[in-house]
Amino acid sequence: MGMSRDDFSEYVAARWPSLVRSAVLLGCTHAEAEDLVQTALERCLMKWGRVQAADDRDAYVHRVLINIFLSGRRRRWTGEQPTATLPEQAGSDHTTSIDDADAVMRALDRLPSDQRTAVVLRYYAHLSEQQMASVLDVAAGTVKSRLSRAVKTLAQDPDLAELRGSR
Amino acid sequence: MIETKLTELLERAGERTDVGPAPIEMMRARVTRRRRRRTVAVVVAAAVAVVAAVGGTALLVRPGASPEVSPLPVASASPGVASADLRLVGLGHAAIAVPKAWGTNQTHCLTPYRDTAILRRDPHLCATPRPLGVESVDVGRGRPTIFDLTADEIIEIDGVRAERRHTTCVSGNVHQVRTCSGGVRIPSLDVWFWAESSTNAEEVDRILERIRIVPDQVGVPDPYSMATNGEGPTGDTYAAALRKLGLKSTIRTIKSPSYTPGQLMAVSPVAGTMLPVGATVILTVVAR
Numbered sequence: 001m002g003m004s005r006d007d008f009s010e011y012v013a014a015r016w017p018s019l020v021r022s023a024v025l026l027g028c029t030h031a032e033a034e035d036l037v038q039t040a041l042e043r044c045l046m047k048w049g050r051v052q053a054a055d056d057r058d059a060y061v062h063r064v065l066i067n068i069f070l071s072g073r074r075r076r077w078t079g080e081q082p083t084a085t086l087p088e089q090a091g092s093d094h095t096t097s098i099d100d101a102d103a104v105m106r107a108l109d110r111l112p113s114d115q116r117t118a119v120v121l122r123y124y125a126h127l128s129e130q131q132m133a134s135v136l137d138v139a140a141g142t143v144k145s146r147l148s149r150a151v152k153t154l155a156q157d158p159d160l161a162e163l164r165g166s167r
Numbered sequence: 168m169i170e171t172k173l174t175e176l177l178e179r180a181g182e183r184t185d186v187g188p189a190p191i192e193m194m195r196a197r198v199t200r201r202r203r204r205r206t207v208a209v210v211v212a213a214a215v216a217v218v219a220a221v222g223g224t225a226l227l228v229r230p231g232a233s234p235e236v237s238p239l240p241v242a243s244a245s246p247g248v249a250s251a252d253l254r255l256v257g258l259g260h261a262a263i264a265v266p267k268a269w270g271t272n273q274t275h276c277l278t279p280y281r282d283t284a285i286l287r288r289d290p291h292l293c294a295t296p297r298p299l300g301v302e303s304v305d306v307g308r309g310r311p312t313i314f315d316l317t318a319d320e321i322i323e324i325d326g327v328r329a330e331r332r333h334t335t336c337v338s339g340n341v342h343q344v345r346t347c348s349g350g351v352r353i354p355s356l357d358v359w360f361w362a363e364s365s366t367n368a369e370e371v372d373r374i375l376e377r378i379r380i381v382p383d384q385v386g387v388p389d390p391y392s393m394a395t396n397g398e399g400p401t402g403d404t405y406a407a408a409l410r411k412l413g414l415k416s417t418i419r420t421i422k423s424p425s426y427t428p429g430q431l432m433a434v435s436p437v438a439g440t441m442l443p444v445g446a447t448v449i450l451t452v453v454a455r
Contacts (some may be wrong), residue, residue: 008191012194016186020184020186025177030184033184034186038193041194042197046201100176101180101183104176104179105180119173120177123170123174123177151173160176
């Protein structure tokens with residue numbers, strides 16, 4: 001038990017920042033991202049033995065994270081409530097729209113969610129296409145085609161083109 | 168070409184998010200809580216099954232038995248049920264089932280420091296943070312002095328009208344511990360329950376769902392609630408209160424030069440314990 005506790009702590013300490021940032025790149029606000037990752041890691045801790053036994057620990061954790069993320073998005077849609085006054089929302093800071101990071105976030109915002117997820121898992125979380133197929137529970141060919149379409153769209157994205165041109 | 172650049176762009180975008188340290192201890196506390204809750208749920212489910220079986224048999228044997236009394240699993244006299252990991256804490260005929268592992272009155276500076284049922288908070292006014300992952304429920308009579316139990320909703324518990332104060336969460340100004348709380352008041356029985364959790368709001372709701380009306384049992388009253396001018400009740404006064412509730416008393420005396428003869432020093436079982444009507448409470452009283 002002690003070993004699995006230490007193991008969990010070590011894993012979380014090492015992966016927490018990149019998992020939270022992955023969630024932000026997927027489209028969560030900072031607070032949502034921390035909640036999402038915390039929930040995912042708690043679920044993993046509940047069955048940490050299974051995580052330890054998994055062939056690919058990162059793929060396992062990402063799979064849990066993506067599943068919660070997607071089910072949260074579905075719930076959010078059906079849970080929308082009409083409101084007289086719009087609540088303040090954290091989002092991209094438009095006053096710094098020239099910022100590279102904002103350009104990237106805007107480009108990601110324009111991608112369909114399955115392509116955005118694929119881009120983040122491949123190019124930020126550094127999962128292989130095989131790992132992604134397991135995480136997303138789709139065929140390896142589907143991963144390839146999503147990535148290919150996403151990369152094509154991003155290559156034509158005006159914000160990113162400007163960014164590349166400026167470098 | 169963009170593929171080679173994407174990783175760099177994403178990493179730069181990601182770095183814009185300042186990430187604090189991972190709340191590992193909070194995660195552990197929440198998981199521990201969830202595991203414990205699962206165990207309790209399994210035990211309660213098993214207990215319900217036992218009570219259903221026992222109740223069914225009783226009805227077969229005694230067709231005239233009153234069906235409206237819905238015994239709480241943990242309150243049952245069935246030996247199988249008594250081994251459940253819950254115990255009842257209450258006043259009068261209203262009670263709440265809490266895990267047996269919970270303490271009683273485990274507070275310091277008015278603040279619970281571990282999972283506990285509370286009949287009386289440690290009254291010292293001082294500031295101490297509530298640890299993360301601590302659950303508690305206060306049980307009292309009359310108007311609560313430190314909780315706002317204004318009714319948000321009328322509910323029914325075992326056929327009795329009750330008022331529910333919705334669960335809300337606030338972060339402490341000084342220690343930033345997020346604590347959720349909510350309550351239930353049963354006006355006809357003059358009993359209220361106030362649950363707090365530094366885990367999450369769902370815990371509060373779950374605690375309050377375990378309130379029951381138990382007509383065949385009664386809670387041992389809190390002697391401190393009968394204190395006048397800072398002095399506890401006499402054995403006679405407390406024994407009279409017990410009689411009113413349908414409980415009996417046995418008096419044990421101790422010699423003490425420091426206390427007034429006749430004064431009540433202790434009760435056993437402790438205040439808040441639910442006893443069958445007619446059971447005996449042992450009072451320790453200063454010899455005259």
